[in-house]
Amino acid sequence: MGSAFALILSANIAVAEPQHGIAMYGDPALPPDFVSLPYANPDAPTGGQIVTAEVGSFDSLNPFVRKGSVPWQLRFFLGESMMGRSLDEPFSLYGVLAESVETGPNREWVEFTLREGITFSDGSPLTIEDVLWSYETLGTVGHPRYLGFWQKVETMEQTGPRSVRFTFNVADRELALLAGMRPILKKAQWDGIDFAESTTQIVPITSAPYMIDDFEAGRFVSLRRNPDYWGKDVPFRKGTNNIDEVRLEFFGDETAAFEAFKTGAVNSNREFNVARWESQYDFPAVQSGDIVLSVLPHERPSGMTGFVMNTRKPQFADWRVRDALIHAFNFEFINESMTGSAQPRITSYWSNSPLGMSDGPAEGRVREFLEPFASDLTPGALEGYSLPVADGTERNRAGTAKALEQMASAGWTVQDGVLKNDAGEALTFDILLAQGGSENQAIIDMYVESLARIGVTPTVSTVDSAQFKERTDSYDFDMTYYRRGLSLSPGNEQYNYYGSETADAPGGRNLMGVKSPAVDAMIGKLLTSESQDDFVAAVKALDRVLTSGRYVIPIYQWNISRLAHSKNLHYPDEMPIFGDWPGWQPDVWWYEEK
Template identity: 35%
Template structure:
């Protein structure tokens, strides 16, 4: 009996210790704590009394031939995220946290070796059937097996998924401790197994489908338009995370192949809301009578979202771009100061970091914490990484900066390129030519001054505009010289860096390693970012990665702006304040009085 009592005491002690190491919560956070407690009633900024109904008309520049957004085949329709839901969701005013959506709670041990989601009993599919743990496990297995390559890298350290009961699902992790991985699993799209197993997860399809989300597909015409209608029977409409959002009764997307045509369509009232990405057009186009009459509103809304980086990306899989001196020289030839002043009305600044507008952007010399990560990799990194942070070249704004072009010529010569008979050639006599592949012809304006500067260096730049289907195919196959693209960043960089910049992603068709970066030092720095045990440790890890990327000259950065430029027909109501991350359009609504007034004015 004494042995039994002692054994029981040990069991209770061990059970108590295990329980103390496990936390059950309504939310997960990469910050100090979630903004909202378990008993919150709504997001701070929304209007929970916003009326439901009305029609929202939007525009998209890309055609579509598929209603399956989860696979790397076909061009999927816009707005499909309105149809399905994830286990958890991130509100616009707490970008470091996720709150339960399909899941009512999560359980995570201190060592982050697994996570258990408990599904809400009221969570149902559009046909009334409950969302089950089997649906979650099946969705995960299909996405990892046949989903987009980026998702496969995202889930690289998930050992297995298993249903512990009808409403409980567990994901077990492998590899080193990873603070972000539990929240990554919260982002898992969940599909109805009974429906998708029959239709085939890996198939391009135009068969409409319903999920558990706030909207269902009402109608569509491939490559022309798709319409969604709000579900009156949506199970999640009264959740605190959803109250005051998803107010529109109908949401319609129309396809416009050309940005000029798209702007004219907005001007004539063919759609309701536009986010403008051109500084020139913002300064010159939005002066039509409807704006002067107050029928159309235009606003510049500041935000604190991390900006990432965008610009002309060099495909280093091709020999002519494999030398960083060549990439440096090409970057010197693009005169940002002239382009910004003459083509963009001085609207932008030039980003100096892959993590622009965030605390993760490298500054000055490396800190001691950064050097701890960089020093073991010194022989695999450019020596400049260990000095001041990278800055993009600055010109005199003339469009023909002789100093920059002389430096570019020197770098090209060091890399084995010589000018002969007015053409830059290598040792084999092969000329240096570049094809700039683009989907949007408006990028020609930015590339034309670059082409003129490159011509002075003996390089021929050809611009090639192709249709969206061909562009997507060639992008997935890395079949290009130079593209205009970029990498957006979150408020807590982590696992996504693998499919942006890792060696494995460079050889994975469909990944977002557009530049073809294959550097074991960068791979190690990515692992340091993913394995950072705290936000305090994450900051120097990301800054170290930033230094390695910027000094690699993989991109000629173009424009940055820490604000949203929006224009809309004046029929909307909106919250009194925006979240710090910018406009949350899904918290807007159609104001019946404004809509009636607008309709009368148009007549």
């Protein structure tokens, strides 16, 4: 992976001429005459069905707006874009709707030329007018994830019968790539309709390989492969989208979902609980070989999974309180109880990757980037920070003692068995969980017992998926479950995750509410770096600021993926460096009875 990473981050500057693909630095790895993605099987047969189990519900089929609860997969199924991301290259895109891409010498503009003969799923042609409408609509009334890009567009203009050019108002090398990844929708479908308010009453017409064939709100969604899909011979699409039906079945909790898999109602299941993988995947279908257990490697960052503290709330504004709550979280005991200590802990946002922060004090370019913000940084960002390690016993005496010490320094002491401030007010908070998450509930139950040892008694609120989304969208929580997948190609999305400007925007992804000049500056540096060294240093510095900020109580990471699936579902032998990631299953899988 190191050689592939270095290849993508070479310091060459792209020339201004039409190309088949685009990379953040230098040229994409695949040549103009490539046949298919290296991890796809161009000779894969078509047909069959893949059925997955989803916990929760949904009340909308439009994944491009903020309102409503939408199956997360629809975002990747319903909107074809100008370019497509390779899971084997952190920073490369290849043409899908676009037959070519051209950029200015400093990436100050990008121009796409559409292929001929593109049609929507209803057979109507896709035109430049659809392209222009889609970009503007998504950027103004679409989901907040599209807003940041649109605000950096100075002009959008049609430059030919099939061409469109975007000129940017800031220096940001990633914008040329982001421009290629916006879904293109059919303008005529939304005439006279409030795009931001759409629910299950409108089934989006798509230019992508799949279309929604059937659904029942809250129960299932069936996506059918379009037999007349216009792009089946596009190199990026060869060997992908081979399965005729992708069906998403929804269940009230994890137990019901797993039982559906065991009985054959579901034929592919991604397992995150290693203890269950080791102890419960011996049912008859596994024993007979009808279900195959696949353990799959990947080389992507750990991302961050755990329980996030909302710093908008006064009890979490002080980093010492957050630090105390991390010390009180008895990870080693919890990990043994939940996984048999089989899962390593997440140590930073980009751990398990070349972008993860280094141990010890900041050095070199990382220190140089951070020192101007020294007065604003949380202790540990420059000096070095690592998560506490308990002795594995249930009482966690050292962690409890450190938690009490940090609480005292922040003005909270145990009075009559309850942690209180000088005004006699008890420290308490609510932990928000979504229904069906039995693993999270078990972890929190153990955490609540640990908190009792420092005189803290939180409440735990369990709500349905719609309420959970509504409350997290409006930041109406104190602490909640948090999962943020991160890649080897961090870019503008980091502003949505951690930027000051988005911290209070409804529906944003900055759940912790971080507002840090250092964070904003590091994101800016990674977007404007013109060399591999500066890019890596900027991400490492960002990782330090976020991790030492103690915003999330990390739990365990998944450095492999565990998939149980029907023996009739197959995938290529070559795994991309991103591994099991959106764009891999079901995209390059196929169904074949043997």
